[in-house]
Amino acid sequence: MSVVVYTENWEGKFKKASFEAVSYAARTAAQMGTEVIAVVIGGCSDDLSVLGSYGANHVLHYSNSSLDHFNPKSYASVLIDAVNSNSAHGVVLSGSFNGKAIGPLLAVGLKAALITNVSSLPESTAPLRVKRGAFSSKGYVVYESKQEKFVLSIVPNGIGVVEVSVSSNIELKGGFSAPSNSERVSVDMARGAIPLPEAEIVVSGGRGLKGPENWNMVEDLASVLGAGTACSKPVSDMHWRPHSEHVGQTGIAINPNLYIAIGISGAIQHLAGVSNSKTIVVINSDPEAPFFKAADYGIVGDAFDIVPKLTAALKEFKAQN
Amino acid sequence: MKILVCISHVPDTTSKIQFTADGKSLDSTGIQFVINPYDEFALTRALWFKEKLGGSVTVVNVGKANTEPTLRKALAIGADDAIRIDAEPTDGYAVAEELHSLISLEKYDLVLMGRESIDYNGTQVPGMVSALLDWPFINACVGMEVENGIATCIREIDGGKETVKASLPLVVAGQKGLVEEKDLRIPNMRGIMTARTKPLKVVPSVSTIVATQAVQYEKPAGKQACKMVSSDNVKALVDLLHNEAKAI
Numbered sequence: 001m002s003v004v005v006y007t008e009n010w011e012g013k014f015k016k017a018s019f020e021a022v023s024y025a026a027r028t029a030a031q032m033g034t035e036v037i038a039v040v041i042g043g044c045s046d047d048l049s050v051l052g053s054y055g056a057n058h059v060l061h062y063s064n065s066s067l068d069h070f071n072p073k074s075y076a077s078v079l080i081d082a083v084n085s086n087s088a089h090g091v092v093l094s095g096s097f098n099g100k101a102i103g104p105l106l107a108v109g110l111k112a113a114l115i116t117n118v119s120s121l122p123e124s125t126a127p128l129r130v131k132r133g134a135f136s137s138k139g140y141v142v143y144e145s146k147q148e149k150f151v152l153s154i155v156p157n158g159i160g161v162v163e164v165s166v167s168s169n170i171e172l173k174g175g176f177s178a179p180s181n182s183e184r185v186s187v188d189m190a191r192g193a194i195p196l197p198e199a200e201i202v203v204s205g206g207r208g209l210k211g212p213e214n215w216n217m218v219e220d221l222a223s224v225l226g227a228g229t230a231c232s233k234p235v236s237d238m239h240w241r242p243h244s245e246h247v248g249q250t251g252i253a254i255n256p257n258l259y260i261a262i263g264i265s266g267a268i269q270h271l272a273g274v275s276n277s278k279t280i281v282v283i284n285s286d287p288e289a290p291f292f293k294a295a296d297y298g299i300v301g302d303a304f305d306i307v308p309k310l311t312a313a314l315k316e317f318k319a320q321n
Numbered sequence: 322m323k324i325l326v327c328i329s330h331v332p333d334t335t336s337k338i339q340f341t342a343d344g345k346s347l348d349s350t351g352i353q354f355v356i357n358p359y360d361e362f363a364l365t366r367a368l369w370f371k372e373k374l375g376g377s378v379t380v381v382n383v384g385k386a387n388t389e390p391t392l393r394k395a396l397a398i399g400a401d402d403a404i405r406i407d408a409e410p411t412d413g414y415a416v417a418e419e420l421h422s423l424i425s426l427e428k429y430d431l432v433l434m435g436r437e438s439i440d441y442n443g444t445q446v447p448g449m450v451s452a453l454l455d456w457p458f459i460n461a462c463v464g465m466e467v468e469n470g471i472a473t474c475i476r477e478i479d480g481g482k483e484t485v486k487a488s489l490p491l492v493v494a495g496q497k498g499l500v501e502e503k504d505l506r507i508p509n510m511r512g513i514m515t516a517r518t519k520p521l522k523v524v525p526s527v528s529t530i531v532a533t534q535a536v537q538y539e540k541p542a543g544k545q546a547c548k549m550v551s552s553d554n555v556k557a558l559v560d561l562l563h564n565e566a567k568a569i
């Protein structure tokens with residue numbers, strides 16, 4: 001018995017959310033009185049023993065030419081093999097775009113209860129009960145598994161990590177031949193961008209910024225903070241910013257430590273995707289903007305005046321700290 | 322091309338979400354239900370495929386009779402016919418089994434769905450359907466073309482996009498980008514009139530599985546009042562973010 005965790009890597013480097021998934025799996029396994037098997041798929045240049053610092057007891061590294069790129073069917077088949085050959089209770093994975101692609105395939109392959117959008121540790125493990133976000137941040141629902149096995153997909157940047165010191169044994173599985181029914185043609189990464197669901201700080205702009213030519217100040221602020229950039233829906237609909245930056249009920253849902261909203265009114269559909277942020281700062285020229293009701297800190301005023309001043313003040317702060 | 326578009330029936334995005342006093346279910350009093358916004362992109366894309374390549378567009382919902390107005394709206398937007406699988410859709414796995422059974426019988430070439438439902442945010446039904454059928458699956462799809470039985474799809478990934486090829490039949494879970502917001506079809510008067518006479522077939526439920534059960538619903542904790550900082554003193558905000566919120 002054990003808990004399997006998928007540790008996603010991108011071009012050989014572990015994603016930060018993978019450590020969070022290992023840590024979540026370790027805490028869940030502890031509740032169940034069992035161990036953690038971390039599964040690494042494809043070439044990985046990072047030192048695999050780092051997974052021990054988040055609680056992995058065993059590391060299985062499945063690697064061969066059929067596993068060079070992410071593929072939902074072949075990666076799911078690896079995880080199904082890891083569960084079946086170790087009689088594991090279930091799988092933990094991070095709710096990245098790739099995690100979301102394979103979670104449902106695992107559920108069917110293992111005839112397991114899939115619970116996505118998980119934002120806290122299980123309330124109980126027999127039966128498995130766990131709270132998940134639903135209704136686009138407007139509610140939580142506690143789910144109970146009705147199957148023997150489970151697949152838990154956790155919200156990136158949600159629960160955080162607990163560092164421990166476990167020395168894990170690492171086993172290379174070279175011979176696994178994975179089936180596939182789709183093929184990668186190309187990948188196009190946004191240059192320099194910090195992927196949104198994982199970004200710890202997000203700076204976001206709305207229609208109040210008047211036009212795409214004014215995004216330099218958003219990017220300057222983001223760069224001082226090491227933040228990702230986001231926008232409201234109309235901003236992406238007008239192509240001022242790429243679709244991948246659209247946050248909200250019909251865009252990406254995020255829960256960074258800090259969300260700075262500039263020139264965004266705070267419509268209910270926008271809030272639905274960002275209200276789980278731990279701290280929210282709103283900069284808006286209208287003191288009646290609904291966003292202030294959902295904010296922790298607010299500044300009323302002209303963004304074109306405030307944002308450069310804030311960037312300068314943060315630069316000074318960073319220089320001293 | 323024979324296309325199926327799966328339609329989830331969800332509270333309108335402006336809805337105030339409330340739960341019943343015992344916390345056992347959604348309180349749907351006063352809530353207006355609509356086509357899941359992601360499914361609207363799938364539906365318009367399906368209609369474009371039909372117009373370009375010929376074929377038909379069927380819409381399906383797994384739900385009770387109260388979802389029929391949502392299916393009629395999809396017919397008014399342009400679908401040829403509708404199917405309602407008569408089951409209370411309380412579990413994503415069960416919904417996927419219902420859809421799987423229909424798709425195996427009807428032999429569609431393409432199944433288009435939304436990336437996720439905006440109510441339960443499960444992000445599960447499309448992938449489960451693909452796995453039950455053993456068809457290729459593309460999630461978070463933001464662009465798609467079909468030529469000679471091969472689909473070329475662009476899917477969103479963390480920090481970028483990936484282009485993927487797969488043969489039909491396949492299951493695609495789409496979002497904005499599949500078509501643009503401005504391209505979304507809305508019902509016109511003629512559409513609404515003809516929708517009344519288009520076929521809406523009700524088929525019985527077949528699934529027996531229950532994978533999960535929702536046992537308790539809760540509202541998120543309320544926010545403290547917002548602290549206002551003067552626009553002349555942005556340094557105070559930096560201090561608060563560092564010392565109080567510990568966010569920087």
Ligand SMILES: Cc1cc2nc3c(=O)[nH]c(=O)nc-3n(C[C@H](O)[C@H](O)[C@H](O)COP(=O)(O)OP(=O)(O)OC[C@H]3O[C@@H](n4cnc5c(N)ncnc54)[C@H](O)[C@@H]3O)c2cc1C
Pocket residue numbers: 205206207208209231232233234235246247248249250251262263264265266267268269270273283284285286289301302303304334358
């Ligand atoms: C089905 C549906 C789904 C939707 N999904 C989403 C979604 O996922 N995400 C989303 O964001 N929206 C979504 N919307 C749209 C949403 O309802 C709002 O229209 C949108 O969020 C408004 O964007 P905004 O705040 O940028 O623009 P506006 O509402 O126009 O707000 C601009 C703000 O900028 C302020 N401002 C103006 N000038 C300045 C200045 N110089 N300095 C500072 N502030 C200034 C104004 O006071 C105002 O508050 C959805 C709508 C529907 C119907």
Ligand SMILES: Cc1cc2nc3c(=O)[nH]c(=O)nc-3n(C[C@H](O)[C@H](O)[C@H](O)COP(=O)(O)OP(=O)(O)OC[C@H]3O[C@@H](n4cnc5c(N)ncnc54)[C@H](O)[C@@H]3O)c2cc1C
Pocket residue numbers: 326327328329330357359360381382383384409410411412413416433434435436437438440441442443444445446447534535
């Ligand atoms: C009274 C009632 C109670 C409910 N209780 C629950 C509950 O306890 N737990 C729960 O998970 N859900 C519940 N729902 C149902 C929910 O609306 C879904 O139909 C189903 O559970 C899948 O939701 P999801 O968020 O996992 O879908 P996702 O997997 O996020 O949906 C992705 C896509 O799959 C398709 N799809 C999803 N559902 C349907 C459907 N029913 N018919 C056709 N296509 C569909 C759509 O294309 C959708 O865009 C309930 C519904 C009703 C009416």
